Amino acid sequence: MKYEKIEAAVFKSRPNRFIAHVETERGMEVCHVKNTGRCRELLVPDARIWVQRNVNPARKTALDLIAVQKGDLLINMDSQIPNRVAEEWIRSGHFAIWRSDGERHVFSKETVIRPETRYGDSRIDLYLEDGDVRMFLEIKGVTLEEDGVARFPDAPTERGVKHVHELMRAREDGYEAGILFIIQMKGVCWMEPNDRTHPAFGEALRDAKQAGVHIMAADCLVEPDSICADQEVEVRL
Template sequence: MHYDNIRRGVFLARPNRFIAHVALAGGASGPDGFVICHVKNTGRCRELLVPGAAVYLQESGNPARKTKYDLIAVEKGTGETGRPPAAGVSRLINMDAQAPNKVFQEWAESGHFLPGLSLLRPETTWGNSRFDFYYEQSLKGDGAGTEQTYRRGFVEVKGVTLEEDGAVRFPDAPTERGVKHIEELMACRDAGYEACLCFVIQMTDVDYFSPNDRTHPAFGRALRRAAAAGVRILAYDCAVTPDSLALRAPVEVRL
């Protein structure tokens, strides 16, 4: 996926989880280039959004919006209290909470999730649950009049932005909703469907993924139960630039 109209700036403050104050580079949209922008991620992101951190904003063309810009990416390791990775250089991390579903859909429709995918439907309701995707894969018969069959299943996608020394973890804050999603995927398995939980790591070159047991032990316990029940647990990193994001390579999952 690609972003248009990207501007670089410097993060100043985050008065609440929805907005940030940013000083734009190379231009003035307010006093000294100061702008108020929408943060496209309601997670804590405390290790990312530190004063002085380099950030990237997308300028909106909608004149009716209250905020002209969306904050979509940050260079971790820049800023007053940013902790650089072991190599001593900054790490570009996409923070757009809507992006993981979009890049998963692009990746899956390109044949990387299941070869010969015949259906990938976003936002699908099953029972009392609503999943990010429902999929079908046609399985051909044996050529002797055998009825065509399908692999059918549901996918939940989670974006990951929390990184420390090459390890990435989810969630960065307690998420009862996330636990509920895992339990619903296990219910799908019990009903005969396939089920998959895909963690889209919104950065590149990480070592492994693990549940964040320190922040939310219940999520880690639920994830391990799901894996034991046959729910596929996937993790993929992303190629990230200031104006693009794409699923790149599998990452080891350590439960």
């Protein structure tokens, strides 16, 4: 996934979830934050960031916040991108599951991928068909890192809990079902639910694992102007 018109900037403040005040070569500007999570550990005053400049005159802001430097980590914080990263990874032939019959299935480049597919009372991010495998796959972008561990969520997510329960029902109905955490950085040791912030999500995730839902994570190679999934990361529940 490549971005165009990327510029370096400095984060100054975030008056609300949707906008930030940033300093670019043009001076102080208002920037759209493409992530409504808290991101308190990322968006600290004077943090080095990268923004994308847009030329659409209908937009209220000319900039989108794409990535931030946190110590040695470059973190993509665009919450709209993990689904596209996941699709690219699936089509690259690197996405595989152990089927309920004990066979390992590697999804092919010809996999049929349908976004935002309704199941029950939810829209699941991706529906996959490859051979005789039918699978609902929910994608979660992860930007929270603490002491080398990636955690999700960074704020309570009742919607996330609901999606986990829907995936359990899909599993009962004979579909393969899974959650893929796209860790929007490189350099973490493992991934785990953030029980401190939202214990109900962690509990639902552990229940889903017991019910046969695949719980997976992949880290990413991140540059200011690009992001792609790289390697599977251990999930500890």
